[in-house]
Amino acid sequence: xxxxxxxxxxxxxxxxxxxxxxxxxxxxxxxxxxxxxxxxxxxxxxxxxxxxxxxxxxxxxxxxxxxxxxxxxxxxxxxxxxxxxxxxxxxxxxxxxxxxxxxxxxxxxxxxxxxxxxxxxxxxxxxxxxxxxxxxxxxxxxxxxxxxxxxxxxxxxxxxxxxxxxxxxxxxxxxxxxxxxxxxxxxxxxxxxxxxxxxxxxxxxxxxxxxxxxxxxxxxxxxxxxxxxxxxxxxxxxxxxxxxxxxxxxxxxxxxxxx
Numbered sequence: 001x002x003x004x005x006x007x008x009x010x011x012x013x014x015x016x017x018x019x020x021x022x023x024x025x026x027x028x029x030x031x032x033x034x035x036x037x038x039x040x041x042x043x044x045x046x047x048x049x050x051x052x053x054x055x056x057x058x059x060x061x062x063x064x065x066x067x068x069x070x071x072x073x074x075x076x077x078x079x080x081x082x083x084x085x086x087x088x089x090x091x092x093x094x095x096x097x098x099x100x101x102x103x104x105x106x107x108x109x110x111x112x113x114x115x116x117x118x119x120x121x122x123x124x125x126x127x128x129x130x131x132x133x134x135x136x137x138x139x140x141x142x143x144x145x146x147x148x149x150x151x152x153x154x155x156x157x158x159x160x161x162x163x164x165x166x167x168x169x170x171x172x173x174x175x176x177x178x179x180x181x182x183x184x185x186x187x188x189x190x191x192x193x194x195x196x197x198x199x200x201x202x203x204x205x206x207x208x209x210x211x212x213x214x215x216x217x218x219x220x221x222x223x224x225x226x227x228x229x230x231x232x233x234x235x236x237x238x239x240x241x242x243x244x245x246x247x248x249x250x251x252x253x254x255x256x257x258x259x
Contacts, residue, residue: 021047121259138167
């Protein structure tokens with residue numbers, strides 16, 4: 001019998017439950033937007049969270065305890081993460097395209113100026129600049145954690161990961177406070193729509209990245225990572241660096257140039 005370097009995954013119910021959770025969440029959100037209750041939203045969200053926990057548990061078991069993540073499999077996982085991040089680049093590129101389409105040649109409805117007439121943009125040198133410093137600092141701390149893993153220093157990796165999670169949470173709190181104080185809403189012309197959609201989706205990515213890093217903290221504490229076998233952390237770090245780069249473009253285009 002020929003041995004294959006590739007891991008053939010077993011039958012799993014989690015893709016189905018994830019799809020159903022996404023369906024329930026989407027239908028629940030549409031219903032909530034039209035005045036319905038939030039029960040279906042909560043149910044869909046709970047199904048997704050439970051699916052994440054169970055699916056990640058299976059992947060951790062396959063890679064850490066059963067040894068299915070060979071060098072060949074690890075290479076394919078890296079390519080998968082690279083392609084996923086590329087798809088996220090295309091996702092944000094579409095938003096930037098829409099933003100510059102409206103801002104470079106403002107229409108008569110916008111007053112032929114940018115920002116549109118009646119919109120008071122945020123001061124780019126206050127909270128947005130602080131958020132930029134926070135995210136850049138988190139990029140440094142996650143690199144510090146990676147250096148700790150590469151050198152076999154588990155405590156250094158834990159400190160770096162913990163600091164990165166705290167900075168990510170701090171960024172989310174600052175952005176929430178910014179949303180509470182801003183003088184315009186998502187309904188205030190294309191400026192409000194672009195601002196809240198682009199910064200909101202970025203904030204969602206920060207939350208997702210923070211969850212990834214929390215899982216990495218737990219796995220690092222449980223000795224799941226070694227000097228040569230820690231792709232779970234590398235994937236989370238790549239994602240976090242991507243989030244940092246997107247925020248730099250958001251800050252320069254929306255907060256600084258766009259104001």
